Amino acid sequence: xxxIKTKIGRRAFIKNTSLASGGLVLGFxxxxxxxxxxxxxxxxxxxxxxWFEINAYLKIGDNGLVTIYTPNPEFGQNIRTSMPMLIAEExxxxxxxxxxxxxxYHPEKYGFQFTGGSQGIRRRWEPLRMAGATAxxxxxxxxxxxxxxxxxxxxxxxxxxxHETSGNSAGxxxxxxxAAQLPVPEAVKLKEVKDFTIIGESTKNVDAKAIVxxxxxxxxxxxxxxxxxxxxxxxxxxGMTLESVDxxxxxxxxxIKDVVTIKSFKDGFEKGGFxxxxxxxxxxxxxxxxxxxxxxxxxxxxxxxPNAAQTETISGFRxxxxxxxxxxxxxxxxxxxxxxxxxxxxxxxxxxxxxxxAAFNSAAKILERSYSAPYLAHNSMEPLNAFAHVTGDxxxxxxxxxxxSLIVPTIASSLGIPAxxxxxxxxxxxxxxxxxxxAHYVVEAxxxxxxxxxxxxxxxxxxxxxxxxxxxxxYHATYRAALDENNNLTALHVKAGGIPESPLFANxxxxxxxxxxxxxxxxxxxxxxxxxxxxxxxxxxxxxEQAFLxxxxxxxxxxxxxxxxxLLKQAKENPVGEQNDYDAGRYAGVLELLRExxxxxxxxxNVHRGVSAYFCHNSYAAHVLDLTNENGKPVVQNVCCAxxxxxxxxxxxxxxxxxxxxxxxxxNALYGExxxxxxxxxxxxxxxxxxxxxxxxxxxxDVHFVQNEIAPTGMGEPPFPPIFGALAxxxxxxxxxxxxxxxxxxKRPPLVG
Amino acid sequence: MATFNLNINGKTQTxxxxxxxxxxxxxxxxxxLVGTKYGCGIAQxxxxxxxxxxxxxxxxxxxxxxxxxxxxxxxEGLSDNADHPVQKAWLEVDVPQCGYCQPxxxxxxxxxxxxxxxxxxxxxxxxxxxxxxxCGTYTRIKKAVQxxxxxNNA
Numbered sequence: 059x060x061x062i063k064t065k066i067g068r069r070a071f072i073k074n075t076s077l078a079s080g081g082l083v084l085g086f087x088x089x090x091x092x093x094x095x096x097x098x099x100x101x102x103x104x105x106x107x108x109w110f111e112i113n114a115y116l117k118i119g120d121n122g123l124v125t126i127y128t129p130n131p132e133f134g135q136n137i138r139t140s141m142p143m144l145i146a147e148e149x150x151x152x153x154x155x156x157x158x159x160x161x162x163y164h165p166e167k168y169g170f171q172f173t174g175g176s177q178g179i180r181r182r183w184e185p186l187r188m189a190g191a192t193a194x195x196x197x198x199x200x201x202x203x204x205x206x207x208x209x210x211x212x213x214x215x216x217x218x219x220x221h222e223t224s225g226n227s228a229g230x231x232x233x234x235x236x237a238a239q240l241p242v243p244e245a246v247k248l249k250e251v252k253d254f255t256i257i258g259e260s261t262k263n264v265d266a267k268a269i270v271x272x273x274x275x276x277x278x279x280x281x282x283x284x285x286x287x288x289x290x291x292x293x294x295x296x297g298m299t300l301e302s303v304d305x306x307x308x309x310x311x312x313x314i315k316d317v318v319t320i321k322s323f324k325d326g327f328e329k330g331g332f333x334x335x336x337x338x339x340x341x342x343x344x345x346x347x348x349x350x351x352x353x354x355x356x357x358x359x360x361x362x363x364p365n366a367a368q369t370e371t372i373s374g375f376r377x378x379x380x381x382x383x384x385x386x387x388x389x390x391x392x393x394x395x396x397x398x399x400x401x402x403x404x405x406x407x408x409x410x411x412x413x414x415x416a417a418f419n420s421a422a423k424i425l426e427r428s429y430s431a432p433y434l435a436h437n438s439m440e441p442l443n444a445f446a447h448v449t450g451d452x453x454x455x456x457x458x459x460x461x462x463s464l465i466v467p468t469i470a471s472s473l474g475i476p477a478x479x480x481x482x483x484x485x486x487x488x489x490x491x492x493x494x495x496x497a498h499y500v501v502e503a504x505x506x507x508x509x510x511x512x513x514x515x516x517x518x519x520x521x522x523x524x525x526x527x528x529x530x531x532x533y534h535a536t537y538r539a540a541l542d543e544n545n546n547l548t549a550l551h552v553k554a555g556g557i558p559e560s561p562l563f564a565n566x567x568x569x570x571x572x573x574x575x576x577x578x579x580x581x582x583x584x585x586x587x588x589x590x591x592x593x594x595x596x597x598x599x600x601x602x603e604q605a606f607l608x609x610x611x612x613x614x615x616x617x618x619x620x621x622x623x624x625l626l627k628q629a630k631e632n633p634v635g636e637q638n639d640y641d642a643g644r645y646a647g648v649l650e651l652l653r654e655x656x657x658x659x660x661x662x663x664n665v666h667r668g669v670s671a672y673f674c675h676n677s678y679a680a681h682v683l684d685l686t687n688e689n690g691k692p693v694v695q696n697v698c699c700a701x702x703x704x705x706x707x708x709x710x711x712x713x714x715x716x717x718x719x720x721x722x723x724x725x726n727a728l729y730g731e732x733x734x735x736x737x738x739x740x741x742x743x744x745x746x747x748x749x750x751x752x753x754x755x756x757x758x759x760d761v762h763f764v765q766n767e768i769a770p771t772g773m774g775e776p777p778f779p780p781i782f783g784a785l786a787x788x789x790x791x792x793x794x795x796x797x798x799x800x801x802x803x804x805k806r807p808p809l810v811g
Numbered sequence: 812m813a814t815f816n817l818n819i820n821g822k823t824q825t826x827x828x829x830x831x832x833x834x835x836x837x838x839x840x841x842x843x844l845v846g847t848k849y850g851c852g853i854a855q856x857x858x859x860x861x862x863x864x865x866x867x868x869x870x871x872x873x874x875x876x877x878x879x880x881x882x883x884x885x886x887e888g889l890s891d892n893a894d895h896p897v898q899k900a901w902l903e904v905d906v907p908q909c910g911y912c913q914p915x916x917x918x919x920x921x922x923x924x925x926x927x928x929x930x931x932x933x934x935x936x937x938x939x940x941x942x943x944x945x946c947g948t949y950t951r952i953k954k955a956v957q958x959x960x961x962x963n964n965a
Contacts, residue, residue, distance in 0.1 A: 134909030134946045262905050269910035270898045270917060272846015272886030279845040287840070312812070312829065348849075349829065349836040439850050439858060439911040439945045488848070488911025489945045520851045710905060714951065718908055721947030744855035744943065753936040755949035 110234035112196060113242070114167035115145055115189040122217050122231035124151050127161040129168035129186075130178050131460055132265075133438075133490035134718075135774050136711040137178050139264045141186055143707055144179075147256040148190030148248060151230065152216040158264045163462040163482035171484065172461045174495050174590065176675035176772025179707055183769050184248075191246040193237070200236035201228060251705065251767045260710035265486070277458040277485040278443040278517065285445070285513040286315055287351050288344045288506045292337040292526060293362045295737030296586045297387045300339040301363040308343055308357040313350030315512075317343050317358065320505040322498055327471045331374020332464045335498045336527040336587040342506045348517060365585065381558075382583045387737035390432070390532075393557055396582050397534045401428065405553045405578030409564040411634045412574035414540075417549030421540035425613055429537075429602035431800040433732040434530035434591060435739075435747060440488020441523040444503035447513035451475040457500045458487035465497040472501050473508055492590035496528045521742040529732060530591035533561045533598040537606040540574070545614045548574060554599065555580035558588060561595035567645060567673060568607070570638030571625035586734065592722065593775035596674040597782070601727065601800070604670035604783025609796065618669050618787070619653050640673040644702050647764050648678040652700035655762045656682035665695065668788030672780035675772030677703040678764075681720065683756075683784035685792045692792050694724060694756040697784070699777055701761065704768035713761040716777040720759055723781030725750025728803040815875050819844070820888025830876035835859045837875050838885060846886035846914045850943070857942030860915040860922075861885050867922035886914035889921060897921045900959035908946035916942045920956045928963050930956070 106119025116126050126142040142158045161168050169185065172178075194214050201219040202209035205226045213220050220227035268275055293299060305317025322338040323329070341360055345351040367385040371378055418424060444457035453473060459465065462482050470477040487494055503516035518526070533556040540549035550572045554562040560579035569575055591597060611621035623646055628634075630642035649671050652658070658669070664686055671680035684696045697720050706712050729748035733740045741747040761777075786797045817824045819842065826841045835852075838844040838861070847870050850858030854869040861870045862884040889895045893902065897920045907913045916939065923930060923938040930938065935956050944952065 132909075134907075136908070262902070263907060265910065266902050266905060266907055267893050269907045269913050270886075270901045271890075271893045272844075272914040274845050276845075276848075276911060278849070281843055281845070347828075347832075347836060347840045349832045349840070352852075353829075437945060439848070439856070439909065439943065441849070487909060489909045491945075517849075520853075714905065714908060714948065717950055718947035721949055722945075725947070743853055744851045745853060749856075749943045749945065750947070750949075751941075751943060752939045752949040752953065755947070757932075757950075759950050 110238040112193040112238055113189055116193055118230050118234035120231045122229040123155050125157045125159055127159050129161045129171050131173045131484045131487060133173060133487035135715060136263050139261055140179060140708040140711060141182055143256050143261055144186035145190035147254055148187045149194050150214040153256055155217055160484055163484055165463050174460050174492060176775040179770045180772060187248050188246060191248055192243060195243050195246050196237040196240045197230055197233050199240050200233040257707050261708050275486045276440055276488050277456055278440055280445045280456050280515060282513050285515055286344050287348050288342050288514045288516045289351050289355050290502060291341040291355060291358050291360055295387055296336055297365050297385060297737040298362040299365045301361040303341045304359040308354040311354035311357055313346040314354045315344045316510050318509045320502060322472060322501050324471050329372050330464055331372060332461060332496050333468055334496050334528055334587050334589055344506060344510050383585050384583050388584060388586060389735050390733040393532060400555055400580045400582060401534050401536055405580040407578050408562060409569060409577040414549040414551055414574040414576040417574040418540045421548060422543040423541040425539045425610060427537055427606055427609060427798060429798050430534045431598045433532045434726060434730045435524050435732050436491045436493035436591060438489030438491060438493055441520055442499040442518040443516060444500040445515045446503035446507040448504055448508040452479040453504050454481045455500055456483040456485055458485060458494050459497045459500060460490050460495040465500050468501050469504055473504055491592045493528060496589050524742050525739045527587035528589035531556045531559055531588040535602040539610045541613060547610060551576045553578040557582045558584040561598045563599060565637040565639045567640050568625050570633045570635055571629035573634055593674055593779045596779040600672040600779030601782025601786060604780060605786040608787040619649055619658055622649055622671060644678050645673055648680045648700045648702045651762055651764055652680040652682060655700060656698035658682060666788050666791035668784045668791060670780040670783030670787060674779055675775045677771040677776040679776040679780055681781055681784040683788045685788040687792055692789060696758040697756045699761045701777060702764035703773045704766060704770045706763050707770060712773055715774055716761045717759045719777035720781050721750060721755045723778050724785055727782045727785050727800055729801050731801045817878060817883060818880060819883045820885060828875055832875050833871050834873045834875055835870040838870060844885050844887050848911055848915060857919060858912050858915040860918040862918060862922055865925060867919045886918055895921060896959040896962045900955040903958060904951050904955040906948050906951040906955050908948055912942060912944045916952055924960055924963055929960055
């Protein structure tokens with residue numbers, strides 16, 4: 059067993075004894091109206107008469123029913139199931155007797171409530187199991203005291219405590235009251251992996267029934283008596299800001315209460331890393347119903363003016379950074395020209411091993427290829443929205459938000475209220491993909507509520523959502539490989555850049571596997587805002603790198619998987635440099651599993667296969683994508699996927715996420731693109747922005763996990779980046795053409811031929 | 812403003828709204844039936860799919876004045892206890908990720924199977940192609956529709 063100190067997140071264990079009388083006291087709960095019914099339906103046994111809170115993560119009813127508070131925001135990873143599974147495992151409770159509730163924003167109790175960066179399960183792995191193990195320990199102590207036997211002799215299984223020698227046994231519910239009064243142990247034992255009964259078992263989504271019956275659960279579903287609907291009008295182009303507004307005509311429209319202007323930041327406010335906002339000065343229109351506000355919004359007469367160039371200091375995860383935001387109205391054509399220009403120049407050297415210049419000078423053959431990708435919009439199905447109700451110096455918020463804590467300083471500053479007066483519910487998000495980490499819309503809702511003295515639900519239209527910014531940046535990468543006269547790879551050079559950031563990971567594979575290696579980067583400032591988009595930077599680099607390696611393998615006359623495994627062998631046995639940030643053994647392991655599961659090498663007639671592998675977010679993922687040509691159109695028949703993300707908590711849910719990542723990646727590789735003309739996004743809704751639909755999804759996907767006992771690493775992002783490369787490589791096999799520019803499917807000539 | 816008596820999920824509901832109001836907002840804002848989702852407002856994504864006289868339609872472009880006395884079914888009225896064959900299949904396959912588009916997907920699938928109890932794969936693809944799932948649950952959606960069809964025909 060693993061002995062673990064309970065000091066991590068110890069505040070979560072500060073008990074509130076008033077809870078012994080039952081009831082939920084963790085702040086307000088906006089979705090209460092539907093909860094009791096839902097809870098009853100979910101429970102295998104009846105609702106208890108009394109609840110006993112053991113720690114902030116769980117309470118036990120007098121009849122043994124357990125409610126688990128899941129700490130992190132949910133946007134589709136199914137962590138509302140897998141996080142409670144971690145607690146239930148160590149509590150040793152029957153999963154059928156578990157109810158799941160969403161914890162509100164409360165950092166003292168729940169730590170960093172952050173969903174992003176594929177960090178959820180990884181960071182909660184120990185603390186949540188500890189919460190369950192602590193409760194189990196206290197229940198055993200309570201039974202030991204009641205039965206006057208040593209606690210070490212008491213067994214806990216499926217919610218029942220028993221003592222063999224004395225013949226005593228009791229359900230958790232019977233001991234919960236006494237357990238809740240006991241001191242929190244200094245250390246608890248966690249189970250060995252082999253003893254898991256819940257972790258590793260596919261467990262159905264706890265919210266599935268509520269989802270398929272259309273129950274109120276998303277931020278945008280929120281309703282409150284007296285609530286007004288608000289919408290915003292932001293500048294039509296990046297590089298513009300508000301000059302003046304005439305809201306007379308809009309205000310005269312039916313159902314309209316007010317037209318106001320808001321300013322999202324107080325002067326001099328030091329922004330955090332997620333305060334990105336191209337349009338901090340906005341017009342807001344407020345009325346009784348969504349349709350009325352939508353109609354009146356069209357009647358707003360707003361004058362916009364060009365923005366001046368600015369310099370911003372941002373205090374984010376990487377410390378303080380200064381960003382230059384130029385003036386002007388930018389266009390994609392100009393972006394492309396500037397990118398080509400910088401790509402042709404020497405970049406900033408980030409890593410150099412050996413003597414790449416000499417290797418290139420003496421090369422028998424040099425392979426050089428350039429790759430590019432456009433801006434992407436996140437396009438979560440649920441457009442941005444937020445509920446806020448400001449009363450005096452207090453505010454209640456319910457909004458889809460990936461990192462509640464990081465918007466708190468902004469809300470406090472912009473509203474002029476103390477941070478501790480901000481209460482936040484964390485409703486389910488209708489998609490996030492990184493976009494809902496940038497919660498400017500929450501600040502906007504709160505400012506509007508403060509101005510109109512009413513509870514307000516701010517709704518972005520799809521057009522508002524798609525044109526607001528915080529996009530995946532546009533990127534470019536040039537790869538060069540030097541081959542000697544025997545077709546051996548002697549040097550590799552990567553130079554990558556983007557607007558406004560470089561996508562380079564200088565220390566990732568194939569760095570460490572090649573004697574002579576060089577990585578350079580460059581970037582171009584812009585006023586078009588960008589942000590995290592599922593596997594930031596990796597989502598471009600993986601595709602470029604894996605397509606290039608495919609071409610290098612071909613030039614060397616090698617099988618693409620065998621070629622990668624040879625490089626990984628070198629990186630494992632005789633690594634070049636010391637900064638390599640991947641485990642070559644795990645990387646090779648995932649490729650070997652893929653080779654076996656995909657029956658690589660067993661060529662099927664008319665099936666064109668592409669392979670790709672990548673490491674990011676602490677995990678390893680690899681795909682084989684099978685294409686056929688159907689009436690001149692490439693059709694993705696199957697994707698075989700292998701992943702090493704350590705222990706898999708909920709295998710079927712993890713497979714679902716991998717399937718989604720694969721489909722998301724194929725969609726973005728084929729169609730994803732946002733362009734600009736004079737600062738104006740050229741796509742505003744789904745009639746212009748092509749999204750992948752069912753007909754273009756693979757006909758089949760099979761997902762395989764490397765079995766090991768490594769603590770869980772990332773899962774939401776890792777399967778996404780490599781699919782771009784697998785698709786590009788399969789398209790080459792199917793069409794004879796290499797694809798260097800995303801999106802692969804565009805107004806250019808058809809892919810086939 | 813005008814008064815409309817609507818037949819929704821087997822009940823008559825009266826609303827006093829602008830005749831041009833799309834059913835999506837009548838359902839969500841006025842009747843608090845929030846299972847029907849807003850995704851695009853221009854009939855491109857399918858998140859707002861409801862049944863009008865048994866046909867799958869986009870509530871975001873269906874004005875309240877066009878409904879008349881036709882029967883409307885929303886996701887809330889599809890079954891009493893999540894036991895419509897399509898809902899059961901969705902639960903069996905554990906389709907949803909974020910879940911936002913799923914009510915619309917289910918309403919489209921239910922209408923498809925009402926009209927075509929035994930659809931081929933390409934008929935499923937064609938019928939479901941108007942519904943976007945940004946999380947990419949398409950392979951599971953297709954499987955759930957197939958299971959629902961099988962259970963209907965069993």
